[in-house]
Amino acid sequence: xxxxxxxxxxxxxxxxxxxxxxxxxxxxxxxxxxxxxxxxxxxxxxxxxxxxxxxxxxxxxxxxxxxxxxxxxxxxxxxxxxxxxxxxxxxxxxxxxxxxxxxxxxxxxxxxxxxxxxxxxxxxxxxxxxxxxxxxxxxxxxxxxxxxxxxxxxxxxxxxxxxxxxxxxxxxxxxxxxxxxxxxxxx
Amino acid sequence: xxxxxxxxxxxxxxxxxxxxxxxxxxxxxxxxxxxxxxxxxxxxxxxxxxxxxxxxxxxxxxxxxxxxxxxxxxxxxxxxxxxxxxxxxxxxxxxxxxxxxxxxxxxxxxxxxxxxxxxxxxxxxxxxxxxxxxxxxxxxxxxxxxxxxxxxxxxxxxxxxxxxxxxxxxxxxxxxxxxxxxxxxxxxxxxxxxxxxxxxxxxxxxxxxxxxxxxxxxxxxxxxxxxxxxxxxxxxxxxxxxxxxxxxxxxxxxxxxxxxxxxxxxxxxxxxxxxxxxxxxxxxxxxxxxxxxxxxxxxxxxxxxxxxxxxxxxxxxxxxxxxxxxxxxxxxxxxxxxxxxxxxxxxxxxxxxxxxxxxxxxxxxxxxxxxxxxxxxxxxxxxxxxxxxxxxxxxxxxxxxxxxxxxxxxxxxxxxxxxxxxxxxxxxxxxxxxxxxxxxxxxxxxxxxxxxxxxxxxxxxxxxxxxxxxxxxxxxxxxxxxxxxxxxxxxxxxxxxxxxxxxxxxxxxxxxxxxxxxxxxxxxxxxxxxxxxxxxxxxxxxxxxxxxxxxxxxxxxxxxxxx
Numbered sequence: 063x064x065x066x067x068x069x070x071x072x073x074x075x076x077x078x079x080x081x082x083x084x085x086x087x088x089x090x091x092x093x094x095x096x097x098x099x100x101x102x103x104x105x106x107x108x109x110x111x112x113x114x115x116x117x118x119x120x121x122x123x124x125x126x127x128x129x130x131x132x133x134x135x136x137x138x139x140x141x142x143x144x145x146x147x148x149x150x151x152x153x154x155x156x157x158x159x160x161x162x163x164x165x166x167x168x169x170x171x172x173x174x175x176x177x178x179x180x181x182x183x184x185x186x187x188x189x190x191x192x193x194x195x196x197x198x199x200x201x202x203x204x205x206x207x208x209x210x211x212x213x214x215x216x217x218x219x220x221x222x223x224x225x226x227x228x229x230x231x232x233x234x235x236x237x238x239x240x241x242x243x244x245x246x247x248x249x
Numbered sequence: 250x251x252x253x254x255x256x257x258x259x260x261x262x263x264x265x266x267x268x269x270x271x272x273x274x275x276x277x278x279x280x281x282x283x284x285x286x287x288x289x290x291x292x293x294x295x296x297x298x299x300x301x302x303x304x305x306x307x308x309x310x311x312x313x314x315x316x317x318x319x320x321x322x323x324x325x326x327x328x329x330x331x332x333x334x335x336x337x338x339x340x341x342x343x344x345x346x347x348x349x350x351x352x353x354x355x356x357x358x359x360x361x362x363x364x365x366x367x368x369x370x371x372x373x374x375x376x377x378x379x380x381x382x383x384x385x386x387x388x389x390x391x392x393x394x395x396x397x398x399x400x401x402x403x404x405x406x407x408x409x410x411x412x413x414x415x416x417x418x419x420x421x422x423x424x425x426x427x428x429x430x431x432x433x434x435x436x437x438x439x440x441x442x443x444x445x446x447x448x449x450x451x452x453x454x455x456x457x458x459x460x461x462x463x464x465x466x467x468x469x470x471x472x473x474x475x476x477x478x479x480x481x482x483x484x485x486x487x488x489x490x491x492x493x494x495x496x497x498x499x500x501x502x503x504x505x506x507x508x509x510x511x512x513x514x515x516x517x518x519x520x521x522x523x524x525x526x527x528x529x530x531x532x533x534x535x536x537x538x539x540x541x542x543x544x545x546x547x548x549x550x551x552x553x554x555x556x557x558x559x560x561x562x563x564x565x566x567x568x569x570x571x572x573x574x575x576x577x578x579x580x581x582x583x584x585x586x587x588x589x590x591x592x593x594x595x596x597x598x599x600x601x602x603x604x605x606x607x608x609x610x611x612x613x614x615x616x617x618x619x620x621x622x623x624x625x626x627x628x629x630x631x632x633x634x635x636x637x638x639x640x641x642x643x644x645x646x647x648x649x650x651x652x653x654x655x656x657x658x659x660x661x662x663x664x665x666x667x668x669x670x671x672x673x674x675x676x677x678x679x680x681x682x683x684x685x686x687x688x689x690x691x692x693x694x695x696x697x698x699x700x701x702x703x704x705x706x707x708x709x710x711x712x713x714x715x716x717x718x719x720x721x722x723x724x725x726x727x728x729x730x731x732x733x734x735x736x737x738x739x740x741x742x743x744x745x746x747x748x749x750x751x752x753x754x755x756x757x758x759x760x761x762x763x764x765x766x767x768x769x770x771x772x773x774x775x776x777x778x779x780x781x782x783x784x785x786x787x788x789x790x791x792x793x794x795x796x797x798x799x800x801x802x803x804x805x806x807x808x809x810x811x812x
Contacts, residue, residue, distance in 0.1 A: 096751055103766035106787045108714055109662050110728050111617065111650035116764070138686045138707060140660050143647075147657025173647040173685035176613055177658055180649070204564075206612025206646055213613070238609035241386075 092123075101127050105144050112144075117151035125153035132160070132174075139171035146177035154185040161185060162194035172204055179207075183214050192218055199228050208232070209239035213246075222247035276302065281325030281365040298328045300341055301354035301376060303363070321406050322347060322432030322540035323378055324365025329353065344372050346381045347431045347540075348391050353377055365538065380432040380539055387622035388630055389492050391429045391542045392674040395638045396809060404543040406431050409523035410451065412515050415545045417456075419511040422550035423497055423807035426450055426516055427669055428541040430492040434522050435620055437534030444521065445620045446534065448494030448541060449486050451519035456512025461498070462486070464519060465528060474743035474776075475756065476731035483507065485735040487666045487723055492621035493677040494520075495669040497808065500721050501735035505803055518543055546671060551803065552811035555588065557597045557716070558639040560631060562611040563646040563684045571599040576688045576705045583698050583709035587783065587795045588716075591802040593811055598639075602631055610643070614681065615651035616659040626676035629664055633674025640670075640719060640810055641679030642712050648683045659683070660788075661711040663718035670719070670810035680715035684708060701790025710788065710795060717784050720805040724786040725779040730756065730765035736800040740778025742770035747777035767792035 092100065101124055104112040117124075131137055131145035146164065150157040161181035164170060170178075179198065182191045192215065199211040212228060215221035225247055229240045271290040273279050279290035284302045293302065293309040303309075303325040304316035310328035317323040329351045332343035338352035346353065353375035354361075356368035362376035369375055369382035383389070394401045402415050417424055428448040437444050453462040462484040472478035479485045480502040499505045518541050525535030561567060571577045577599075585595045602610075610628040619625050632641040648659045664677035672678060686704040693702030700706045723734040730744030742765050744756035752763035767789035770780030779785050781794040784801065797805075805811060 092751055096749060099749070099766060099768070100764075102768075102789065103764050103787065106767070106789045107728070107764075108660055108711060108786060108788050109616075109718075110786055111657065111659050112764075114657070136690065138704060139689055140658055140683055140685050143658040143685070150657075171685060171689070172612070173658060173683065176647050176649070180657070204612070204646075205608060206564075209608070210613050235604040236608045238605050239612065241609065 092120075097123055098127055101148070104148060105131070105141050107144075112148075114147075114151045117148040120148075120152045122153040122156065125149060125156045128152065129156065129160075132164070139173045142171070143173045143177035146174060146181055150177075150181040150184050157181055158185040162190075165194055166197055168203060172207055175202075175207060176210055179210055179214055183217070188218050192221065196224065199224060200231075205232070205236045205239055209236075209243070212240050212243035216243035216246040275360070276363045277360055279364070281363055282319075283325070293326070300328055300330070300339070300352060301363070302328050304328045317347075317351070320408060320540070322380060322408070322538060324538055325363065327378075342373050342375050344375050344377065345388075346372075346377055348389075378432050378538070380430075380434045380536070383435065384622045387627065389430050389621055389676055390630055390633055390674045391431060392633065392636075392672050394427070394544060394546050394671040394809075395636055395673065396546050396671045400547050400549075400809075402545045402547075404545075406540050407518045407543050409518050409520055409537060409539050409541070411518045413518065413543055413545075414513050414515045417509055417511050417514055417547060420549060421509050421511060421547045423499060423509060423809075424514075424545055424547045425495050425497040425667070425670065425809055426453070427496075427544050427546065427672060428494045428518060428520075429543075429669075429672070429675060430621070431540040431542055433492060433520060433539040433541060434534060434536055435491070435622065437521050437525050438532040439521070439525070440530050441532055445489065445491035446520050446522045446539075447488060447490045448492065448520045449490060450496055451517035451523070452515075453484060453496070453498070454515040456510055456514060461504075462496075465524065472733065472741075472743075474741065475745040476726075476733055476741070476743050478733045478741075479735040480733070480737045482735065489619070490665040490677065491619075492626070493665070493669050493672070493675040495665065495667050495672075495677070497667050497721050499807065500667070500804055502737040502800055505736075505800055546809050548807060548809050548812075551592075551806035552808075553592060553806070554594045554596065555811045556637065556639045557584070557595050558632070558635055558637075558641050559597060559599045560641060560643045560679070561599060561601050562607055562628065562643050564607070564611070565646070565684055565688060568599045568601045576691060576694070579694050579703070579705035580687060580709045580712070583706045584713055586698065587709065587713040590795070591797055591805055593806065600635055606631055610645065612646045613649050614645055616648050616662045616681075617650045619662075621676040625662065625681060626664070628681065629676055629679040630674055632678045636673050638671040638810060638812065639673060640668075640716050641673065642716065643679055643681040644684040644687070644708075645681055646683075647685055648681060660686075661715045663715045666718045666723060667721035667808060668719035668810075670808050680712075680719055682708060682712045682715060698795075700788065700793060707788075710783075710793065713795065714783055714788075717801075717805065720808040720810060722784045722801055722804060725782045725784050726765060726770065726786065728764045728786045729762035731762065734784070736798065736804070738798040738800045739782060739784070740770070740772075740798075742777050742779050746774065 128145045128149040161178040164178035182194045195211045202208045212225045225243045273285035276285045283290040298304045307316045314328040317327045335343040341352040341354045344353040359367045366376045369377045470477035470479045483504045522536045525531035661682045663680040687708045689704035700710045725739040726742040747769045767780035780792045781796045783795045
C-alpha cells in the first residue's frame with residue numbers, strides 16, 4: 063500500500079497536496095528562452111496544478127512574461143488566470159499593483175477575476191484586501207464571484223459580519239454558494 | 250441455609266449476568282455484541298433488544314424493529330426501524346445511514362453509545378457506526394449498474410476481507426470490479442499524512458489460482474530510463490478512489506496481450522482502512538468493519554459507441570440553447586472528432602442542473618479537496634438524475650486548487666481512473682471541466698481544430714483528456730518525467746533523456762523534479778515522445794494533437810462505458 067499511496071499522489075490526475083520546495087537553484091540560472099519555456103509549461107498544465115512554490119522559484123524575472131499574458135485579451139481566460147496565479151507567487155510586489163483592479167473589473171472573465179481575488183488575499187494587507195473585495199461581495203453581477211469574495215473575506219478578521227449580511231441579501235437559491243464562507247464563520 | 254438454598258441463590262445472582270459476567274453500567278462497557286442488562290453484559294436473546302442494542306438477527310429485536318447486522322457494517326448488530334421523519338422515532342432521530350433512513354438513538358457524548366459507535370454531531374447527535382458519521386450534506390449513494398443484467402453480477406453488501414468469487418464468461422473482453430461504500434470510513438492517516446480511504450480489491454485471483462493483483466505488495470516497476478513503468482504487470486491501480494472504486498482488467502499491456510481467461514475469478518473486498526490493520530505505517534483509521542456494495546460488470550469486447558452527458562453547471566449557456574449555440578456545437582464536434590479516431594462514436598446530450606446546485610458547485614469548486622464528501626465528489630452525484638451508461642462531464646465556471654500548495658487555476662479533473670462506468674450517481678461518476686474558455690477566441694474557430702486559438706476546441710480537448718482518464722487511461726508520462734502509463738506503445742518522455750541541460754541535474758530529485766513540457770517530447774531527441782498524445786499531462790499549442798496509441802484505444806473501447 064505504501065507504493066500505492068505514493069502512486070495516489072503522483073500517478074492520478076488529482077493534484078498533489080504539497081508543493082515543491084521554494085529553493086530551485088536552476089531557476090536562477092535559466093536563460094530567457096528557458097524561463098519562457100518554463101512559464102509556458104506551467105501555463106499549460108491540464109489537471110495538475112502547479113504548486114505556488116514552483117512559480118515562486120521563477121522569481122521576478124518571470125513578471126514581464128506573465129504580465130503580458132494577463133493583459134492580452136486575445137489569450138484564453140484560463141491561461142490569463144494561471145498567469146495571475148503565477149505572478150502573485152513569482153512577483154508579489156508587481157502583482158499587488160494589478161490584482162485589485164483586475165478583481166473588480168466587470169469586463170474581465172470570471173475565472174481571471176477569481177484568480178485576482180485570491181491574489182488580493184495573498185499580496186495585499188488584510189485591510190487593503192478587504193477594501194478590494196468588499197465591492198465584489200456586495201456588487202458583482204455574478205453570484206459565483208460574490209460567493210468567492212465571501213469565502214475570502216470570511217478568512218479575514220471581522221469579515222464574517224459582512225458575509226452574513228450579504229448572505230441575508232441573497233436569494234435563497236443562491237445561498238448554497240456561500241456555504242464555505244458561512245461554515246468558516248461558524249467555526 | 251440448606252445447600253439447595255445456596256445453589257438457588259447463586260443461580261439467581263448469576264441470572265443477572267449469565268454469559269460473560271462482565272459487569273456494566275452502560276452499554277459501552279460491554280463488547281459490541283452484547284447488551285448491558287441488570288449490571289451485566291449479556292448476549293442478545295429472543296425479542297429482547299431495544300432500539301440501538303445488539304442483535305444477531307431480527308428475531309433478537311423487540312416488536313417493530315429490525316436488525317442491521319454486523320455483516321452490514323453495524324458492529325455487533327443494531328436493532329432499529331426505518332423511518333420517514335423523527336416524529337416516528339422514540340428517543341431517537343430519523344437519520345440517513347448506509348443509504349436508508351433509520352431511527353438512531355439520541356446522544357450527547359460518545360460514552361452514551363455502544364462500542365463501535367460514536368455520537369455523531371454532524372447527523373444531529375445520534376449514535377451511529379463510526380463509519381456512518383459524515384458531514385450532514387454528504388451523500389454517498391449506492392447505485393445499480395445501467396448495463397443489461399447479463400453483464401452485471403451483484404453480490405450485495407460485504408465486509409472488507411470477504412472473498413467474492415465471480416464468473417467471467419467465455420469471450421469476455423474486460424471486467425470491472427466495483428466497490429461502493431455502504432458504511433466506510435472516510436480517511437486514514439498514513440505516515441502522519443491524512444489520506445482519503447480508497448476502495449480497491451486486496452487481491453484478484455485468476456481461475457488458475459494465480460494472484461494477478463495484490464494491493465499489499467510493492468512491485469518493482471523500475472524502468473531502464475530512470476522512471477517507473479508498470480506495463481509489465483497484469484493489473485495496475487493508480488490510487489485515489491475513495492468511497493467508490495472501480496478496477497478494470499485489462500488495463501496494462503501485459504493484460505491486453507494475455508486477455509481475460511474465462512472461469513471463476515475471485516477478489517477480496519478491501520480499502521485502505523482495512524490495510525491499515527494488516528500493514529505497518531498507519532497512524533490512524535484502521536478498521537475491519539467497513540462494508541461495501543460489491544458488483545462485477547463484464548463487457549463482451551471492444552465497443553464502438555459512447556453516450557456523453559454534459560451537465561451545465563455554469564450560467565454561460567443552458568440545455569435550451571446548447572443545440573444551437575455555435576461554440577457549444579463546435580466543442581461537441583471537436584470532442585466527437587477526437588474519439589472518432591479511436592473508432593468511438595459519441596452521442597452527446599446536455600442537462601441543466603438546478604439553480605441551487607449551480608450555486609453550490611458552479612464557481613470555484615476545489616480541484617484538490619477530493620474526498621467523497623467534498624464538493625467535487627458531491628457534484629458527481631447529480632448524475633443520479635439521469636440514470637444510464639453515460640460519461641458525465643460537468644462544465645463549471647471555474648475550478649481551483651484549494652490546497653495549501655495554492656496551485657490556483659485548474660482546467661479539468663477526473664473522478665477516478667477508471668471511473669465507475671455505468672454507475673451514474675456515485676461520488677466518482679464523472680469528470681469536471683472548466684468552461685471558462687468555451688466562448689473565448691471564437692474567431693479562431695472557423696477552420697480545422699485549433700486548440701491554441703479556439704476556445705471551444707480547447708475545452709473539447711480538455712474534456713476528451715478527462716474522459717480518457719475515466720475510460721482507464723493514465724498520463725503517458727507524468728509531469729516529472731519519471732512515471733509512465735502501463736502501456737508499452739505510448740511514447741515515453743523520460744526526464745533523464747529529455748530534460749533541458751538546466752533541468753537535467755534535478756531529474757533524480759524526489760522533492761523538486763522538473764516539469765517536462767510537451768515541446769521536449771515531440772521525438773527530438775529520439776526517445777522523447779508523447780507530447781502530442783491526448784493523455785500527455787500538459788496542453789501546448791503546436792504540440793498537443795490528441796494522438797492515441799493502439800493500446801490506449803483498446804483500453805478505452807474495453808471500458809463498460811463504450812458499448
